[in-house]
Amino acid sequence: MSTDRKYQVFVSSTYTDLPESRQELVQSLLAMGMIPTGMELYPTEQNNQWPMIQKVISECDYYIVMVGGRYGTLSPMGLSYTHREYIYAATKKKPVLALLHENPDSLPVHLREKAPEDQVRLRDFRELLRQKALFRYWSTPGDLQTVLKKAMPAMIKQHPSPGWVRAGQVADLTSQREVQELRRRIAELEHEKEELSAGHRPPAETLARGTDPVEMQYNCNVYVKGDCKATRSAASMTWNQVFACMAPQMLEEVPESVMRQALEEHISTNALRDVQKQLPKAHAVRNVVVDGGSFNQAKIQLRALGLIRKCPRRDPGGELFWQLTPQGDRLMTEVLSRRRG
Numbered sequence: 001m002s003t004d005r006k007y008q009v010f011v012s013s014t015y016t017d018l019p020e021s022r023q024e025l026v027q028s029l030l031a032m033g034m035i036p037t038g039m040e041l042y043p044t045e046q047n048n049q050w051p052m053i054q055k056v057i058s059e060c061d062y063y064i065v066m067v068g069g070r071y072g073t074l075s076p077m078g079l080s081y082t083h084r085e086y087i088y089a090a091t092k093k094k095p096v097l098a099l100l101h102e103n104p105d106s107l108p109v110h111l112r113e114k115a116p117e118d119q120v121r122l123r124d125f126r127e128l129l130r131q132k133a134l135f136r137y138w139s140t141p142g143d144l145q146t147v148l149k150k151a152m153p154a155m156i157k158q159h160p161s162p163g164w165v166r167a168g169q170v171a172d173l174t175s176q177r178e179v180q181e182l183r184r185r186i187a188e189l190e191h192e193k194e195e196l197s198a199g200h201r202p203p204a205e206t207l208a209r210g211t212d213p214v215e216m217q218y219n220c221n222v223y224v225k226g227d228c229k230a231t232r233s234a235a236s237m238t239w240n241q242v243f244a245c246m247a248p249q250m251l252e253e254v255p256e257s258v259m260r261q262a263l264e265e266h267i268s269t270n271a272l273r274d275v276q277k278q279l280p281k282a283h284a285v286r287n288v289v290v291d292g293g294s295f296n297q298a299k300i301q302l303r304a305l306g307l308i309r310k311c312p313r314r315d316p317g318g319e320l321f322w323q324l325t326p327q328g329d330r331l332m333t334e335v336l337s338r339r340r341g
Contacts, residue, residue: 006035010063025066035164069104244332
């Protein structure tokens, strides 16, 4: 494989049960001239490292998820952190290679899930990867080098990526500077457009706001007597609640995916109660995904109220960034700060 261009590859897996396999995978990628990275490079508490992991996945060229006999530790969303990383990579349209253990039931007991509900989650995750991603099977750590040598060139050919090159290999730096200048000017013009459009918004007193109710539609997986089924439900909220769950994430510029994730995590806390209105025997809810129409409604409403603004910055995939306005900062303080007594 050519060394002129290097590709950054995010490696995702459960950690404590696959150290040898993960090391073999990383070494194989290095031998192929690639740049492997993953969550072990950010040894902080899981919730605090998530924004950094999102950033690294967004910057990567390719994404590899390796699955053995464990589903992994659950995040606040009810998904394992490995599953959550895959969902984010998929939303960023990253080319995904799934490496699935050929026979996880043959692994030693301490390397497999013991609880029935975790076994169901693992089975569902493996099936999702088989349906949605390019996948290959492996049995031992030694298999991984052979699998990668065949799978990665095919993935690169099917999904070309810019990769990384040394600065000295760039033929025309002047053209690059011109492109950067044009991008900077486009960002300035978009910002000016955003400021001008603020003057054409309807007066805030005519808009739903504060304690006015709103329903956020969402899809989720519901477990009833051990069976899993996809269900559509709705969360009854106020506009203050919608704003309050997203606002702390927006003190700095953030991509829309971060806003959406904050809303989904808030909805997840009461999703079981919502779903039990339709399915009284439901005992667990997973994979809450806010409906696109509901998310856009929330985003547009908060913008119309002057609480958030669109930023000139975009990520390499074109995702929009948003930030609190001074008015939004004040409302966040008012809504979330605690009073004495």
